[in-house]
Amino acid sequence: MIRRVTLVGMRASGKSTVGRATAILLGCPCIDADAALEERLGCSIAAWFARAGEASFREREAACLVELLAGVQPFVLATGGGAVVRRENRTLLAHSGGIVVYLHAEAAHLQERLRADAGNRPSLTGAAVADEVSALLAVRDPWYREIATHVLPAVESVDALAARIAALARA
16 A cells, blocks of 8 residues: 655755656655645746745645644645744644654755756745755754654665656555
């Protein structure tokens, strides 16, 4: 039997990409929490942030996670980087997320990825997206570790990470 897998980690750690690859290996769906939330919001996360602010976004994100994690069906869930900000989200992910894998990367690696492709990622501090990584990682790293059943290096290849995570889900 395949167990549910939840990927947590900072933005640009590869959660969505690794999640899709893992789901293919497991033959189950991959759900990108940010994409699911954008569908519910009817706009991009960046647009919602600009219009309604972070507090409103975090409320909607929490409600979306509750909905996504209802039931017991196996799937791979790639969470948003800030999903761990709220204590109730951490509790939910720890209890209903199945195997929770923290894709850990050092700030310099994340900054490099973000500078190459910032996309529609909203700034959370008012600084350039890549420049806020160190501060956010310092705050969030303990939360990711708090709920993680496994910590894997995000610098490994997508295929290697997906294979490792799939093996965990089958164990």
